[in-house]
Amino acid sequence: MIIDKYVYTFSPDNSPIIEIEKGDSVVFKTIDCFSNQIYSDEQLISDVNYDKLNPSTGPVYIRNAEVGDIVVVNIVDISVSDHGVVSSLPEIGPLSDRCDLKTKIIRIEENIAYFNDLELSINPMIGVIGLAPQERSIPTGFPGKHGGNMDCKIITKGSTVYLPVNTPGGLLQIGDLHAVMGDGEVCGTGLEVAGKVTVKIDLIKQFEIKWPIVETNDKWYVITSASDYAIALKHASEVMQKLLEDAYGWDKTDVYLYMSLQGDVEICQGCKPCSVDLVLRLGIPKVNSKKRLIWSE
Numbered sequence: 059m060i061i062d063k064y065v066y067t068f069s070p071d072n073s074p075i076i077e078i079e080k081g082d083s084v085v086f087k088t089i090d091c092f093s094n095q096i097y098s099d100e101q102l103i104s105d106v107n108y109d110k111l112n113p114s115t116g117p118v119y120i121r122n123a124e125v126g127d128i129v130v131v132n133i134v135d136i137s138v139s140d141h142g143v144v145s146s147l148p149e150i151g152p153l154s155d156r157c158d159l160k161t162k163i164i165r166i167e168e169n170i171a172y173f174n175d176l177e178l179s180i181n182p183m184i185g186v187i188g189l190a191p192q193e194r195s196i197p198t199g200f201p202g203k204h205g206g207n208m209d210c211k212i213i214t215k216g217s218t219v220y221l222p223v224n225t226p227g228g229l230l231q232i233g234d235l236h237a238v239m240g241d242g243e244v245c246g247t248g249l250e251v252a253g254k255v256t257v258k259i260d261l262i263k264q265f266e267i268k269w270p271i272v273e274t275n276d277k278w279y280v281i282t283s284a285s286d287y288a289i290a291l292k293h294a295s296e297v298m299q300k301l302l303e304d305a306y307g308w309d310k311t312d313v314y315l316y317m318s319l320q321g322d323v324e325i326c327q328g329c330k331p332c333s334v335d336l337v338l339r340l341g342i343p344k345v346n347s348k349k350r351l352i353w354s355e
Contacts, residue, residue: 060254062087064113064233068188068204069195070225074119077227080261083134086115086232090250091185096143102159103145112199112207114186114233123228123261128352129189130260131219131230136182138237138253140166147246151329154245164237164249171238171249178238183214184255185234185248188270192224198233201283201327201337205270208281208337209248209327211239212274220262220271220352232257242328262354269297271352278342278351281326283335291323294340301351302342317342 061084063075078084093110095101123129145161148154164171171178186198188205201208205221213219221228232255239248272279278301282293295317302313320343327337342351 060085067195077119114231116231117229119227127223128262132258135256138251142249142251150246180237190229218273279339283337
């Protein structure tokens with residue numbers, strides 16, 4: 059099934075487009091973070107309607123998803139259009155005072171993005187993915203415990219995203235695809251593209267996580283956000299510590315020592331100054347199939 063309705067908030071009040079069962083697959087058709095408002099190099103970010111930034115497709119209601127469960131999003135495939143947009147933004151990023159506002163339309167052909175005289179291999183990723191928060195509405199341009207605008211380049215084909223359920227049905231939304239993006243996204247945009255995301259949905263009953271988790275082929279990551287790096291790191295470290303305690307059977311201090319030996323802290327979204335919180339991920343390598351940080355009964 060393919061869905062293509064766009065919303066601009068994560069909210070328990072958003073009406074679902076469809077209802078699905080555990081095990082179902084869904085294709086999310088997305089538009090770019092500018093709602094496809096930019097179509098030439100002459101247009102600047104100042105020309106667009108800011109109320110239509112960071113659209114996400116959805117929401118999707120997952121039957122039997124209840125508060126305290128985890129919605130599991132297996133990313134089967136991501137396809138992107140034949141062009142994308144990168145733009146500098148006013149008063150966002152460390153060099154905004156030294157650079158002009160500028161837009162570049164970038165051609166994409168056979169998995170290559172053509173930037174000036176360089177050929178960049180694309181790695182399509184999902185910038186916005188999440189469930190509804192418990193009560194208030196949160197704009198799709200902002201991250202949080204519900205997921206949202208995490209701008210994390212490891213959320214790509216083959217990854218699995220674990221999201222805590224805050225409201226019945228979960229209400230999954232996906233959008234803001236990037237064909238190319240560096241960690242930190244320093245100017246505030248990646249190569250923003252329209253496209254399609256194919257996912258298969260699973261459900262884990264009564265397994266508490268406080269922040270989104272991402273599983274890749276070789277690592278587990280906790281993704282957190284805050285206005286301050288130290289606070290975001292504290293959140294991620296606490297979640298990872300608890301997961302490792304339960305999976306490995308070690309005490310808190312041994313886990314802490316191990317995290318310092320094997321844990322990698324990476325910045326997903328860090329284009330400061332910016333009103334959007336800094337987003338980081340804390341990753342731990344997989345050691346064997348028996349030591350899973352998240353499991354189902």
